Amino acid sequence: MADSTSSSNSSSSSSSSNNSSSSLRDLTHSALQLVHWKEPKKTAVAFALSLLILISVATLSVISVVSYLLLTCLCVTITFRVYKSVIQAIQKSDEGHPFRSLLDRDISVSSESVRLLADQSLVHLNWFTSQTRRLLLVEDLVDSLKLSAVMWMMTYVGSIFNGVTILILADIIFFTTPLIYLKKKTQIDHYIELIRSRVEEKLHKLQDRLPGAVKRTKSE
Helix, strand or coil: CHHHHHHHHHHHHHHHHHHHHHHHHHHHHHHHHHHCCCCHHHHHHHHHHHHHHHHHHHHCCHHHHHHHHHHHHHHHHHHHHHHHHHHHHHHCCCCCCCCHHHHHCCCCCCHHHHHHHHHHHHHHHHHHHHHHHHHHCCCCHHHHHHHHHHHHHHHHHHHHCCHHHHHHHHHHHHHHHHHHHHHCHHHHHHHHHHHHHHHHHHHHHHHHHCCHHHCCCCCC
């Protein structure tokens, strides 16, 4: 009896874990479909809405933006609710609440989904801390010099743009780059390969000038 109970519990936990992982995969797939403009109308709406929110945050306070968004949503839902109620009263129909399907939908987050997301976040966090330690403690001089160059360029970026402006540019790049890449894939791949070869050539020359103790080993 105990064996059957434990087996049923393990099977239920494994099935819930599978459902959680499949839901995360579906969410990732939907995000990729959105970014790659597989459904242009949905992507255009998401792009316009995200850009509008970021521009609003840049001009107004976050509290004002959130308040205006909630007020707009409430105006739409209340107006639609009153409209449907009037129509039902005139037609003497009993269709019920216009948002009943949305109200009955289960939007609760399962513990398995949270646990799976936490495990994936932990993997990325451990990788980030390991790479940060490796770069800051100069395990590889060339990689640390690369980080120094990037941080030096970011000082200029930070002096020109603030955080919200960078988010706006990132949003535009996030939605437009995949579309441009699909249309100009051959030319972009050619230039990327050209730049990569030039960078590798410069790095090899730099490594040849470094002392032997800080050069990369051939196995790396």
